Amino acid sequence: MDYTYFLSDTVKRRSPSGVGKFGKLAYMNPKIINFTGGLPNAKTFPFSEMTLTMTDGQILKIDPVMMAECLQYGFPQGYKPLLDQVRALIQRVHNPPRTNDTDVVIIPGSQFGLNKVFEMLVNPNDIVLVPEPCYSGTFSAVLYTNPSGSNPDGIVWSDARRRRVYDLACKYDFLILEDDPYYFLQFEEEFPPSFLQLDRDGRVIRIETFSKVIGAGLRIGYAIGPIPLIEVLTVQVQGVVNHVSNVSQACVSEMLRTVGIGGFLEKVKKTQKFYKAQRDTLMKAAEKYLTGLCEWTIPAGGFYLWLKRHIFGIFHKVLSLPNTSDMILKRGIKRGFLAIPGCAYNVRETPSSYLRLSYAMGNEKYMEEVSLAGKEDRNLGA
Numbered sequence: 370m371d372y373t374y375f376l377s378d379t380v381k382r383r384s385p386s387g388v389g390k391f392g393k394l395a396y397m398n399p400k401i402i403n404f405t406g407g408l409p410n411a412k413t414f415p416f417s418e419m420t421l422t423m424t425d426g427q428i429l430k431i432d433p434v435m436m437a438e439c440l441q442y443g444f445p446q447g448y449k450p451l452l453d454q455v456r457a458l459i460q461r462v463h464n465p466p467r468t469n470d471t472d473v474v475i476i477p478g479s480q481f482g483l484n485k486v487f488e489m490l491v492n493p494n495d496i497v498l499v500p501e502p503c504y505s506g507t508f509s510a511v512l513y514t515n516p517s518g519s520n521p522d523g524i525v526w527s528d529a530r531r532r533r534v535y536d537l538a539c540k541y542d543f544l545i546l547e548d549d550p551y552y553f554l555q556f557e558e559e560f561p562p563s564f565l566q567l568d569r570d571g572r573v574i575r576i577e578t579f580s581k582v583i584g585a586g587l588r589i590g591y592a593i594g595p596i597p598l599i600e601v602l603t604v605q606v607q608g609v610v611n612h613v614s615n616v617s618q619a620c621v622s623e624m625l626r627t628v629g630i631g632g633f634l635e636k637v638k639k640t641q642k643f644y645k646a647q648r649d650t651l652m653k654a655a656e657k658y659l660t661g662l663c664e665w666t667i668p669a670g671g672f673y674l675w676l677k678r679h680i681f682g683i684f685h686k687v688l689s690l691p692n693t694s695d696m697i698l699k700r701g702i703k704r705g706f707l708a709i710p711g712c713a714y715n716v717r718e719t720p721s722s723y724l725r726l727s728y729a730m731g732n733e734k735y736m737e738e739v740s741l742a743g744k745e746d747r748n749l750g751a
């Protein structure tokens with residue numbers, strides 16, 4: 370496939386910096402005497418090693434050699450051991466049909482990746498294909514999907530829907546951006562295939578993150594896709610941050626080395642069970658407090674409950690509250706809770722009858738306050 374057709378004018382004008390090319394050569398040949406770049410001398414570094422204790426008591430050690438390496442500038446595509454581990458993880462979980470034409474770049478979180486993929490593929494006035502409601506960190510020209518436990522509506526796209534959309538992408542020749550931070554947090558035992566798994570043509574860029582399963586503050590995610598597009602993304606990472614923090618990458622890499630891919634998948638399974646239990650608790654609370662006040666679909670994955678707020682018209686006709694902003698910003702804050710009004714997930718921020726609650730952190734008390742704010746709304750004739 371000729372990917373230049375899909376590239377934006379912005380990235381077509383960009384090429385890897387001359388200095389960057391030499392840096393890469395030096396990085397690929399670690400025995401070479403390296404006079405390139407502005408590398409600080411490791412003898413001046415104040416830290417010599419690092420110990421991390423996992424919550425299950427396992428100890429991770431970043432030894433002096435590794436510490437010196439990760440305090441130094443690194444490789445724009447990512448810290449090599451982590452790149453290999455992520456490639457192995459993707460192979461194990463998704464087994465993409467085009468493995469030899471696919472690669473990975475480590476990014477500082479999926480939010481950064483989304484921004485850079487849009488910059489790579491979208492010119493001003495390009496066609497926009499997004500679902501509504503849609504994760505508000507995005508909005509652009511390729512088809513954007515957030516198919517597993519989607520933010521904000523908690524839906525998991527069925528196998529059939531994914532295959533149908535993929536076939537449409539082939540028929541009409543567009544790319545698919547698969548933003549999948551909640552992939553491991555789907556609540557059914559069997560997961561539908563990812564778009565990456567279906568990608569026989571090379572038209573999927575998949576973005577994953579460790580934010581929801583290891584720690585959001587590490588700022589480690591990765592983009593997987595056709596090699597020519599990953600090369601462009603790598604130049605973009607390099608242009609903004611040189612490379613993702615090696616210290617963060619080394620922490621994740623050491624964890625993956627210590628527990629293995631199997632151990633990581635077991636840990637992720639426990640995390641999935643935790644959120645499933647959270648969802649169940651909050652769903653019981655929703656039934657108790659919000660029945661009649663709101664309408665919802667039980668989330669099939671992720672962190673979010675997408676509520677449609679009802680009001681009652683004459684003769685008890687069920688209507689929807691035209692906009693939930695006041696309920697949250699005026700009455701919610703007074704009652705000590707915040708949720709996100711649905712308008713934030715509409716492409717043009719048009720009013721919305723929905724609100725998004727996160728059950729990742731919520732508890733029963735939170736649901737009771739939501740119901741009280743909703744009832745106040747009703748008394749106010751909202």
Ligand SMILES: Cc1ncc(COP(=O)(O)O)c(C=O)c1O
Pocket residue numbers: 477478479480481504506515520548550577578579580585589590
């Ligand atoms: C759908 C979606 N995409 C991307 C992100 C950003 O994640 P990260 O922490 O990896 O930048 C989030 C965070 O909540 C999200 O819900």
